[in-house]
Amino acid sequence: MTATTEPGSAPTVTDFRDGVRAWLDANDLTPPADHSLDAQVVQLARVRRALYEAGWMRYGWPVAVGGLGGPAVLRAVLGEEVATRDLAEPGIYSMIEVLAPTVISYASAELAADLVPRLLSGEEQWCQGFSEPGSGSDLASLSTRAVPDGDSWVIDGQKVWTSLAQYATRCVLLTRTAPGHDGITAFLVDMDTPGITVRPLRTMHGVDEFAEVYFDNVVVPADRMLGAPGDGWRVAMDLLPHERSTCFWHRIAYLFTRLDRLLEQTAIPDDAELGAAYLALHAARCRSRITQDRLASGAHLGPETSVDKVLLATAEQRLFDTARELLPGAIEFDDPVWRTEYLYSRAATIYGGTAEIQRNIIARRLLDLGKE
Structure with a gap:
């Protein structure tokens, strides 16, 4: 069975689950024996690409960003089937559920329509730049600073515990633009921008899943801001329910x-x-x-x-x-x-x-x- 690719014709949850299971039974996405992080990221892209091309990955997402519509619970069902079959590591698979809704809600319609399908289809991996050495659980104390400069913003600072930053094409980044909660502003930053340095961190379980990310005079176009200046705290709070x-x-x-x-x-x-x-x-x-x-x-x-x-x-x-x-x-x-x-x-x-x-x-x- 293959998913329909006609927008607006979402199946019931039961039919969707049955269809996904039948499709996965007929299409071998078994991961390789290699359990390295590199292999996990490659497998993640493979799974997303196959599910996107078959239509399953597109359900539950707005038509405006390449989705097929339907309730978001269909995404939960799909991820459950992927996790149950051990097809992709659930932590990195589920990052899409945090980052894509944020960009859909706060980026311009044009930007979301251009970039979100790349994430859904496995073409790109994104990361989340929130925590800092001095502001982990106390997120509101972050100090990475963004300063306006004409039609751009210049960002300086450091993030830490940034999952998969070394593989990421984009980063949903929180910065400080003024004091207090209302002085936090979010951007969607291209990770190949000059001035960004990524240093993977080896954890005690032997995997470089996390990284430090340094921003040194990183110039970001103003149209990459998510929402308006000062909306960053709201972006973070809206992200939490998805996480x-x-x-x-x-x-x-x-x-x-x-x-x-x-x-x-x-x-x-x-x-x-x-x-x-x-x-x-x-x-x-x-x-x-x-x-x-x-x-x-x-x-x-x-x-x-x-x-x-x-x-x-x-x-x-x-x-x-x-x-x-x-x-x-x-x-x-x-x-x-x-x-x-x-x-x-x-x-x-x-x-x-x-x-x-x-x-x-x-x-x-x-x-x-x-x-x-």
């Missing part, structure tokens, strides 16, 4: 495949440990489903998504802690795949907003417990 809805849904689907793998490899199951890991994942999935439904209904997502973040981080670490308990020596000595994923899970309570910050948000803004 904590569809992206989380994909991640949870992937983690369930890891639980299945653990069950297959466990010689002497510990029902209590496995049950606790399953319940943690199931709780995160149920909460994520509520968020997906609210986003689909057009509801505004706010501080309640911090609950999603805490549940997902807790479930991920519990799963890999269970794997370490039930597969003695595998993570330490025998299995590089389990070891890499276990080490990566240690960062689950840090990236995307630390667990401490998320619990503070829950306490102050949801439970009204005050600032202390």
Whole structure:
């Protein structure tokens, strides 16, 4: 079965899922045995390209940017099928769910129509330049500065923990143009612009997924601004629901495949440990489903998504802690795949907003417990 390529003729969720599954059964997108980051990025482009050409990747996106329309939940279903079959690493696959909606919402219609199809089709990889050495969870304290210069802006500063920056063609970048929250401005920057230096960072799980990015007198045309001067904080806050809805849904689907793998490899199951890991994942999935439904209904997502973040981080670490308990020596000595994923899970309570910050948000803004 091949997806229809006629805009405005979106299938039901059930028909879409059945069609995707049938198409994936008939088209082999199995990744190579090479688990390096280079290979993962190549595989990501391959998967996106194949799904785009077949039409599946275009559902759930506006017709104006090369999509076929239909509800955004179709994108969640597609990503779930990709994650469940282990066709692409879910973290880098899901970046599209953060960056494309931001550009669609804030770039000019002409710019979005030109560039978003390149991301959807796998022709380009993009990155997100938010965090800085002195402003991680405290994003509002960022200091990378943009200064107007005629019809352009000149950017100076440094970003860090920028995923896949060394592969990226564009960067959704937050800069400081004035004091305070209203002094943050966003740009879509071409990564080959003179003055940009990318330095990959080797993490403890042995992958250069993150990078430092330096901006030294980088000239960016004014028409690459996302929104208006001072809209950057709003851009960041609008980006968050996508990060904590569809992206989380994909991640949870992937983690369930890891639980299945653990069950297959466990010689002497510990029902209590496995049950606790399953319940943690199931709780995160149920909460994520509520968020997906609210986003689909057009509801505004706010501080309640911090609950999603805490549940997902807790479930991920519990799963890999269970794997370490039930597969003695595998993570330490025998299995590089389990070891890499276990080490990566240690960062689950840090990236995307630390667990401490998320619990503070829950306490102050949801439970009204005050600032202390």
